[in-house]
Amino acid sequence: MSYIPNQNRYSQMQYRRCGNSGLKLSAISLGLWHNFGHVDQLQNCSDILKLAFDSGITHFDLANNYGPPPGSAEENFGRLLKRDFSGYRDEMVISSKAGYTMWPGPYGDWGSKKYLVSSLDQSLKRMKLDYVDIFYHHRPDPETPLEETMSALDLIVRQGKALYVGISNYKPAEAARAIQILKDLGTPCIIHQPKYSMYERWIEGGLLDLLGQQGVGCIPFSPLAQGLLTDKYLKGIPDDSRAAKAHGFLQKDQITPQVLAQLTKLNAIAENRGQKLAQMALAWILRDNRVTSVLVGASKPEQLADSLKCLDNTAFSAEELNDIDQILSNS
Numbered sequence: 001m002s003y004i005p006n007q008n009r010y011s012q013m014q015y016r017r018c019g020n021s022g023l024k025l026s027a028i029s030l031g032l033w034h035n036f037g038h039v040d041q042l043q044n045c046s047d048i049l050k051l052a053f054d055s056g057i058t059h060f061d062l063a064n065n066y067g068p069p070p071g072s073a074e075e076n077f078g079r080l081l082k083r084d085f086s087g088y089r090d091e092m093v094i095s096s097k098a099g100y101t102m103w104p105g106p107y108g109d110w111g112s113k114k115y116l117v118s119s120l121d122q123s124l125k126r127m128k129l130d131y132v133d134i135f136y137h138h139r140p141d142p143e144t145p146l147e148e149t150m151s152a153l154d155l156i157v158r159q160g161k162a163l164y165v166g167i168s169n170y171k172p173a174e175a176a177r178a179i180q181i182l183k184d185l186g187t188p189c190i191i192h193q194p195k196y197s198m199y200e201r202w203i204e205g206g207l208l209d210l211l212g213q214q215g216v217g218c219i220p221f222s223p224l225a226q227g228l229l230t231d232k233y234l235k236g237i238p239d240d241s242r243a244a245k246a247h248g249f250l251q252k253d254q255i256t257p258q259v260l261a262q263l264t265k266l267n268a269i270a271e272n273r274g275q276k277l278a279q280m281a282l283a284w285i286l287r288d289n290r291v292t293s294v295l296v297g298a299s300k301p302e303q304l305a306d307s308l309k310c311l312d313n314t315a316f317s318a319e320e321l322n323d324i325d326q327i328l329s330n331s
Helices: 042-054 072-084 086-091 113-127 146-158 172-185 207-214 257-272 277-286 301-312 318-329
Strands: 015-017 024-026 028-031 059-061 093-098 132-137 162-168 189-193 294-296
Touching: 024 028, 028 042, 028 301, 042 072, 042 301, 072 086, 072 113, 093 113, 113 132, 113 146, 132 146, 132 189, 146 162, 146 172, 162 172, 172 189, 172 207, 189 207, 257 277, 257 318, 277 294, 277 301
Parallel strands: 028 059, 028 294, 059 093, 093 132, 132 162, 162 189
Antiparallel strands: 015 024
């Protein structure tokens, strides 16, 4: 039986303009970082994508190295796009990135024009697409001139392989330069994808102001601090959690008694708001009108459904914000 999307999907979602561009993104975007690789069940991936689309999520975020193994998330997404969503491509914003190691040798990493153009060509083949809506440079390259990297993004748009371009993981000074170079080239940077959460607030030190002033959208990733800002760790470290694994970004030694005390206090605020801790953490990011969308991941549909409930309450009182800051400052 072929998939028929929910007819009321657009009435369930908030849409925010991406900087000064004509593009609007769903307030919640689905990131396909760790749960859409060949190690995952394709049917589960399909169920997550269908729930996302049925709920009004229009933006699907990928990168060349997403999997595992690298490239497999794009392959699986392309397979499901063709099977289930072939008639809905124009209702989707599909993004990809390049900037991390993808293949051996001097041309499979960083920010040269050779790498970026080749990588996007490979991504388009994996997803069976003629173009992506947004193509990002995934991280700054300390050796390649920024003018070369940005001119590669400009070229990609002029070739028709991407409609818009963005940057990710750029600090304020280098972001300002990149934004100006792209503006001079005539292909504006419409979006920046930084790491941002209650526990990772560096973008408040100038980047958010820059993006607001320059009319560039912002779409934070890792908004739940790799799962730390959920109810999973309120009573310790479960055996099946990310922190219990030897490899990964969240490690046991990060979950100190002090952090657990902070999470307990934050959870109390969330409960008073009628939210789970994760829902409050997502709403906290969306409270800022300079944020276009927030990227969430999901390993099963139920997780995504839970995250979507953050939209029921994205307003914070001054007292709530002050209490949150006080809790997080006790580190």
